[in-house]
Amino acid sequence: MRAYVHLALAGFRRYSTYRQAMFAGLTANVVFGMLRTAVLVAAVGAAPVAGYDAASAVTYVWLGQGLLAFVVLWGESQLSERIRTGDVVVDLYRPWHLQAALLAEDVGRAAYAAVVRLVPPVAIGALFFPFRWPEPHTWPLFAVSAVLALVISFGMRFILNCTTFWLLDSRGVRNMYEVSSGLLCGLIVPLAFMPEWARDVLWATPFPYLIQAPIDVFLEQGPQWTVLALQAFWAVVVLAAGNLVLSRAVRKVVVQGG
Amino acid sequence: MIEVRELCREFTVTTKVGRLRRARTKVRAVDSVSFDVAAGEAVGYVGPNGAGKSTTIKMLTGILVPTSGHVRVAGVDPSRARRDLARRIGVAFGQRSQLWWDLPLRDSFDLLRSIYRVDARDHARRLAECVELLDLSGFLDRPVRQLSLGQRMRGEVTAALLHGPELLVLDEPTIGLDLESKERLREFLADLNAQRGTTLLLTTHDLDDIERLCPRLVVIDRGTVLADGPLEALRAEVVPERVLVVDLEKPSEPLTGIRGVVDVRIELGGLRQHLTFRKDETTAAAVIAAVAAQADVHDLVVEEPEIDDVVRRLYARR
Ligand SMILES: Nc1ncnc2c1ncn2[C@@H]1O[C@H](COP(=O)(O)OP(=O)(O)OP(=O)(O)O)[C@@H](O)[C@H]1O
Ligand SMILES: [Mg+2]
Secondary structure (H helix, E strand, C coil): CHHHHHHHHHHHHHHHCCHHHHHHHHHHHHHHHHHHHHHHHHHHCCCCECCECHHHHHHHHHHHHHHHHHHCCCCCCHHHHHHHHCCHHHHHCCCCCHHHHHHHHHHHHHHHHHHHHHHHHHHHHHHHCCCCCCCCCHHHHHHHHHHHHHHHHHHHHHHHHHCHHHHCCCHHHHHHHHHHHHHHCCCCCCHHHCCHHHHHHHHCCCHHHCCHHHHHHHHCCCCHHHHHHHHHHHHHHHHHHHHHHHHHHHHHCCCCCC | CEEEEEEEEEEEEEEECCCCCEEEEEEEEEEEEEEEECCCCEEEEECCCCCCHHHHHHHHCCCCCCCEEEEEECCECCCCCHHHHHHHEEEEECCCCCCCCCCEHHHHHHHHHHHHCCCHHHHHHHHHHHHHHCCCHHHCCCEHHHCCHHHHHHHHHHHHHCCCCCEEEEECCCCCCCHHHHHHHHHHHHHHHHHHCCEEEEECCCHHHHHHHCCEEEEEECCEEEEEEEHHHHHHHHCCEEEEEEEECCCCCCCCCCCCEEEEEEEHHHCEEEEEEECCCCCHHHHHHHHHHHCCEEEEEEECCCHHHHHHHHHHHC
16 A cells, blocks of 8 residues: 555656646646637526536636546556557566556646646636635535546546557557547536437446536536446446456567567 | 476467458467576576567566466466566566656655565665665666666666565666676676575676676577576587687797697787697697697687687577
8 A cells, every 4th residue: 555655656746847748738728728718608698508607617617627637538648658668567567556556656646737737727717707616515525526537537548558458559549539538528518518318328438427527516516426426436447447458468468579 | 496397488470461461470489498597596598689588588577478388486377476476576677667767766766665565674775785886876866767778777776676586587687788887787796696695587698798697508599498508518518619829939830730629720920829629639738738849839828719609609500
């Protein structure tokens, strides 16, 4: 256990060495946040749509802009690169659970991202636009929901990366994930705006639990505890699936390079 | 410490034939390899590129599952007890880093202590030792990505030793190092083996590593073991000739006609002569005596064949 705590701290420190990248990412998030605010506020301006008035639309946008970097929605490829080059041998002969070790590191990264990528967009939204703050009792629920979203996102990225063991080049799969995840998880348009059948389908997948679920908890829309329970369920499912994929890969598949 | 019996590993390779068709062929990277390494030994595992060295090492460390055959390392089946084994052996790949690229070298060592659950005092003692012997103090606080290859390699070896492994497996540890760094690393490893009794298994293309570190050599090519034994014995077996180089007081005609001498080459107009003789037909002493009877000898030396030569001939024997 100590090892994993230590790894999380190392993850935090590691990412804090990439200041410039963090700053560039933050800038892009803020610019997109402005655009999205303009569009969405125009859409809900006159009358609330599907439960969203101007304040909750602003909150939805800026929280989403922050969460997207906290949970990492894009097809990040560190493990995939290590598999492709064969460096993963080093990770495989260590006396640790590889998936748990990477999760710990990602938690460290996310802690850093919470400070430099999540808080600033939310602060901007709250300072310059009408913003909806939750009741005090919602704060801890939101924190748990955000962490569960992180775990689910990690679990999905882990499986995505592990496909490299078989495909050797998982860029295609990752690009597909990158292009579709924004829409599927409710980052681009609130899921509530979608037709009912689409909502039903999407809520049966893990995607909405990455972004829409924590936002709903924050906005106090829908039953918070149910959302948390479903997030926990998906976290367990994707982690277990990833674990299975990894052990398959290690037994059946070849580590590249001499 | 290591027990390998008829170990095989196949890879399936797909190659394009024609526009759409792909042919699948099986490549035997390791083909029925057997050898043992006793505790405390230092063994060099050598072979040309693609011989199957790294593949064997991956199977020894449990990263790759054998196609068939039997492996035991420190008493366990590596691929079944990978994590257990990792705690007891140290591994360093010359071409891959086990350090955390963005963090100071020291942080990697701290992380490894947690991962391997090493007692704080043991860790501090081993680290202090490595810092001194491998001269790490100048760059302990620098991020690994800023280290030179030689510095990083010293860090890698330290990282592989901090949990006090019984066996150290090194895949090309001296690759890319300059002469001085190589020498320092060899000296360190030789001490480790001699004083700590840490078993060493290393692959290398630098045969000086073997000469310096490994009394025993296992030579592999195209997946099969060509030779296994002490360097001296292999030398005697594959290169039966020795060369006696004599410097004479006065230039002389080639000193031919000595029994057992198969070739004479002269230099400096006959002042220096190289006499190649077969070790199984005569002795150096007999040749020297015969030379002394024919000419006034100023100086002489018997040359052992270079290890490169030994290995080259082993490869050629196939
Ligand atoms: N993942 C793989 N897929 C297919 N073939 C492989 C794979 N890994 C290794 N091989 C083949 O197995 C053989 C042995 O490779 P290996 O890496 O063990 O060689 P080596 O002795 O370490 O060589 P070098 O000295 O160049 O490092 C080579 O012919 C190589 O092409
Ligand atoms: Mg190799």
